[in-house]
Every structure is written in C-alpha cells, then in structure tokens.
Amino acid sequence: MTQQETTDDTRAVANIGVVGMAVMGSNLARNLASREGNTVAIFNRSYEKTQTVLDEHPEAEFAPAHGYEEFAASLTKPRTAIIMVQAGRGTDAVIDELTRVFEPGDIIVDGGNALFTDTIRREKAVRETGINFVGAGISGGEEGALKGPSIMPGGSAEAWETLGPILKSIAAVAEGEPCVTHVGTDGAGHFVKMIHNGIEYVDMQLIGEAYDLIRRGTGKTPAEIADIFAEWNRGELESYLIEITAEVLRQSDSASGRPLVDVILDAAGAKGTGAWTVQTALDLGIPVSGIAEAVFARSLSSKPAQRAGASDLPGPSEQVSVDDQDAFVEDVRRALYASKIIAYSQGFDAIVAGAEQYGWDIKKGDIAKIWRGGCIIRAQFLNRITDAYAEDPGLVALILAPYFREAIEGAQDAWRRVIVHAVEAGIPTPAFSSSLAYYDGLRADRLPAALIQGQRDYFGAHTYKRIDKPGTFHTLWSGDRTEIEATDAH
Numbered sequence: 384m385t386q387q388e389t390t391d392d393t394r395a396v397a398n399i400g401v402v403g404m405a406v407m408g409s410n411l412a413r414n415l416a417s418r419e420g421n422t423v424a425i426f427n428r429s430y431e432k433t434q435t436v437l438d439e440h441p442e443a444e445f446a447p448a449h450g451y452e453e454f455a456a457s458l459t460k461p462r463t464a465i466i467m468v469q470a471g472r473g474t475d476a477v478i479d480e481l482t483r484v485f486e487p488g489d490i491i492v493d494g495g496n497a498l499f500t501d502t503i504r505r506e507k508a509v510r511e512t513g514i515n516f517v518g519a520g521i522s523g524g525e526e527g528a529l530k531g532p533s534i535m536p537g538g539s540a541e542a543w544e545t546l547g548p549i550l551k552s553i554a555a556v557a558e559g560e561p562c563v564t565h566v567g568t569d570g571a572g573h574f575v576k577m578i579h580n581g582i583e584y585v586d587m588q589l590i591g592e593a594y595d596l597i598r599r600g601t602g603k604t605p606a607e608i609a610d611i612f613a614e615w616n617r618g619e620l621e622s623y624l625i626e627i628t629a630e631v632l633r634q635s636d637s638a639s640g641r642p643l644v645d646v647i648l649d650a651a652g653a654k655g656t657g658a659w660t661v662q663t664a665l666d667l668g669i670p671v672s673g674i675a676e677a678v679f680a681r682s683l684s685s686k687p688a689q690r691a692g693a694s695d696l697p698g699p700s701e702q703v704s705v706d707d708q709d710a711f712v713e714d715v716r717r718a719l720y721a722s723k724i725i726a727y728s729q730g731f732d733a734i735v736a737g738a739e740q741y742g743w744d745i746k747k748g749d750i751a752k753i754w755r756g757g758c759i760i761r762a763q764f765l766n767r768i769t770d771a772y773a774e775d776p777g778l779v780a781l782i783l784a785p786y787f788r789e790a791i792e793g794a795q796d797a798w799r800r801v802i803v804h805a806v807e808a809g810i811p812t813p814a815f816s817s818s819l820a821y822y823d824g825l826r827a828d829r830l831p832a833a834l835i836q837g838q839r840d841y842f843g844a845h846t847y848k849r850i851d852k853p854g855t856f857h858t859l860w861s862g863d864r865t866e867i868e869a870t871d872a873h
C-alpha cells in the first residue's frame with residue numbers, strides 16, 4: 384500500500400456525504416449528522432458556505448472538505464454522496480466531478496428536483512463507470528430536509544442496500560414507518576416525486592376554490608373561514624395543507640391590519656414541476672385534468688395585463704344567493720373531498736402508466752404510505768389509498784375501490800350543487816368542475832367520442848370501429864349521404 388493510500392484510508396471518517404451547502408443541502412446534512420452513527424462529509428463549490436455551516440453548527444459531526452478529492456477521501460466505502468445543488472447544469476457539473484474521484488460500487492445520489500428523463504439519462508451514463516446513480520425525490524421543503532422529509536429514491540437494488548438504512552434514518556416517520564421506499568430503477572423516484580408535486584398543485588387549487596366559494600358565497604371573513612378549515616382538519620380532509628390554510632387565513636397584516644390574504648398579490652408562482660407532470664401525462668395519454676387546471680389557473684392568475692383588461696367583462700345578470708350558509712359550507716367540504724379523490728385517482732393513473740412505459744415495478748400502496756409524513760401533501764386520506772391497493776393490487780382506478788366509490792356517492796349531490804352555484808354566481812372553479820366532468824366522463828355509457836370518430840373519418844378518412852362487429856371501417860361521405868357505405872378498410 385502506498386503512503387498516499389494509507390493517508391486516504393485514515394481520513395475516511397464519514398459514512399455519507401452531502402455536496403451543496405445552500406439551504407436544502409445544509410439542512411439535509413444537519414439532519415444526517417443528528418442521527419446516531421452518522422458522520423457527514425460536507426462540500427460546497429465555494430468554501431464560505433461550508434464554513435458558515437461549521438460555524439453555526441459546531442455540535443454536528445461534520446467532515447468538511449475543500450475539494451472533490453478531499454471529499455472522496457473522507458468517505459468510507461462504498462462512498463455515498465447526496466448532491467443538493469442547483470438543478471440542471473449544477474447537478475451535471477457535480478456528477479462529472481464525483482465520477483472522476485469515486486470508484487465502481489460507490490453511490491451518487493441526486494437529491495434535487497430533476498426531471499425524471501434527465502435522471503434516466505444520467506443514470507445510464509454514470510452506470511457505465513460502475514458507479515451507482517440514484518435520483519431521489521425529496522419532499523418537504525427546508526423544514527422537511529432538516530427534520531424528516533418524504534424520500535422517493537430510484538436507482539439500483541445494490542445502491543438501495545447501502546442507501547436504504549441511511550435514508551430511513553433521516554426520513555419522516557408516519558405511524559411508526561419511515562417515509563421512504565425504493566420506488567424503482569433509474570428515474571422512478573424523480574418520476575413519482577414529479578407526480579407528487581402535480582397532486583400538490585391540484586390539492587392547493589381545490590382548497591383555493593373551496594375558500595373562494597365560501598368567501599364569495601357567504602360573505603364570511605377569512606378569519607371565519609379559517610375556523611371552518613380548522614374544523615375540516617378534524618375530519619376526513621385532515622391534512623397538512625388544510626391545517627396551514629387555516630393559519631394563512633387567520634393571519635392579519637401588521638402594517639394594514641387587514642387579513643394578510645387580502646394584501647398578498649393574487650398571482651401564483653410556480654417552479655415548473657406541475658407543468659412537467661402535465662406534459663408527461665400528455666405524452667402518456669393520461670388525463671390528469673385536475674393537475675392541468677391547477678397549473679393553468681396559476682398561469683391565468685399571473686397575467687396582470689389580460690386580467691386588468693378583462694376586469695369589466697360582464698358576469699351573471701342575476702345575483703344568486705346562498706340560502707342556508709351552513710348547508711352550503713358542508714356541500715363545499717364534500718365537493719372538495721370528492722374532487723380530491725379524483726385528483727389522486729388521476730395522479731395514480733399517471734404513476735401506473737409511467738411504470739408501464741419505463742419498466743418500473745412501482746408499489747402504489749407503498750407510495751401512498753411514504754407520502755403520509757414529511758411532504759406537503761401528507762394526509763390521513765393516504766391510508767385509504769394504501770388500503771385500497773392492499774385489497775386489490777390490480778385496481779384499474781382508485782375511484783373504483785369500495786371506500787372511494789362510497790365517498791363519492793355520498794358527496795356527489797353536494798358536488799353538483801356547488802358547481803351549479805359556482806357557474807350561476809360566476810365563481811371560477813376549474814378544478815372542482817373538471818374533476819366532476821372527468822367523473823361523469825368515466826362513468827358514461829356512451830361518450831360523444833363516437834361523433835368525433837365520425838368527424839375524423841369525414842375529413843381525414845381516419846376510419847372507425849363499430850360496436851356490433853370487428854374490423855375497421857370508412858364511410859364514403861361524398862355523394863348521396865343517405866346511402867353511406869361502410870367498407871372494411873382491411
């Protein structure tokens with residue numbers, strides 16, 4: 384053994400490393416260091432951030448590195464490092480450096496919000512060096528990273544063997560179980576994280592619509608509506624998002640004394656993961672209409688010039704009013720629950736289709752389980768999803784599970800009344816309405832798709848199938864249409 388190798392071995396003190404000491408990376412490193420038995424190698428491109436973390440957290444078991452060689456030398460084998468840097472070019476740059484200093488069998492984890500197709504590409508390239516590459520979705524924001532996120536890792540089974548215990552040690556815990564599971568190979572983890580974010584978009588949009596309906600329908604104040612959400616949080620809607628909604632609505636602005644929600648500019652931002660979900664679902668041919676409406680609603684909110692120009696367009700000519708406020712609020716609660724079931728059903732359809740397309744063995748029930756803690760969509764309701772897939776692993780749609788079928792049955796009259804009110808009162812409810820349209824579309828005996836097939840055949844000879852016999856047909860539309868003739872196109 385050479386002098387250099389001996390020195391390197393003695394420096395290998397850390398069982399896990401984190402690259403990137405910005406907010407998410409430093410919080411994740413602190414979380415790791417706080418767990419029994421972990422020593423965490425930390426590295427940041429510019430050393431100041433590393434120094435700040437060391438200065439602010441002298442109690443933590445950190446092994447700081449000034450360069451990639453030193454970082455690699457400080458890690459025990461198989462070396463395991465989690466990258467928490469700026470997504471895109473930053474991630475690629477760090478992967479290049481780590482593959483240079485790591486060896487076959489080592490593990491590189493990308494904990495950023497990467498697009499799953501990038502993760503598939505990176506995994507393939509890194510695998511050729513013999514190093515394992517794991518794309519891991521990490522949800523829960525800054526606080527989750529520090530105290531326990533929901534973690535969705537992809538990658539090889541070999542990598543999961545080393546990584547699993549480490550990730551289990553830092554993940555959120557829900558009902559005694561760590562919120563992490565090996566989702567599937569290569570991009571599976573980031574794919575599921577993307578769908579999670581899409582569901583988060585529609586969950587938030589639905590809550591926004593419920594608030595708007597109650598506010599405009601009953602004239603209640605934000606503080607009064609906060610009480611309603613707090614009450615809802617004690618029932619089947621219990622979730623982190625409902626809980627924080629009550630707190631946001633209760634907050635008043637110290638400068639003006641007004642409800643804070645009334646002084647916040649009503650233009651919603653987005654980091655793009657909702658759009659990724661919709662783009663992916665379009666490619667997979669899966670209707671995630673709730674998520675799409677949620678993404679578009681944010682886009683609409685962020686068009687100040689158009690909104691200003693349109694603000695004097697006429698609304699309904701007749702005022703509609705809510706007679707029984709309590710009954711209306713209860714209707715909205717039920718409509719929210721039914722729409723939420725549709726949103727999750729659509730999200731899981733996208734997971735099933737993605738798994739099929741990319742060859743992942745994704746356990747749907749386990750995904751619902753690991754979303755119960757740490758992440759933004761954590762909710763009591765997720766247990767029902769796990770139960771549904773446990774009872775019937777081949778369930779073709781979540782809404783067909785007995786529990787959800789009954790929940791929608793109990794909610795649907797209220798759901799319809801709320802949407803009728805919204806339409807008559809001129810209150811936009813794109814996610815509520817599209818969810819109901821999806822539900823009615825799915826359960827319809829006959830859809831106007833037959834007419835669309837006729838149109839397609841008329842203008843483009845695209846052919847159609849018949850309900851009464853096999854084969855593919857085309858009608859000769861020109862000439863005397865009373866004598867249309869179907870010819871077998873085979």
Ligand code: ATR
Nearest residue numbers: 403404405406407428429432468469470473476477
């Ligand atoms: P935040 O967690 O605050 O949102 P981010 O913008 O996602 O942060 O990522 C910032 C981190 O990515 C920083 O640690 C940054 O390193 P510097 O402090 O040296 O700027 C890191 N980063 C960005 N591009 C990088 C690159 N090409 N190589 C290495 N690290 C990079």
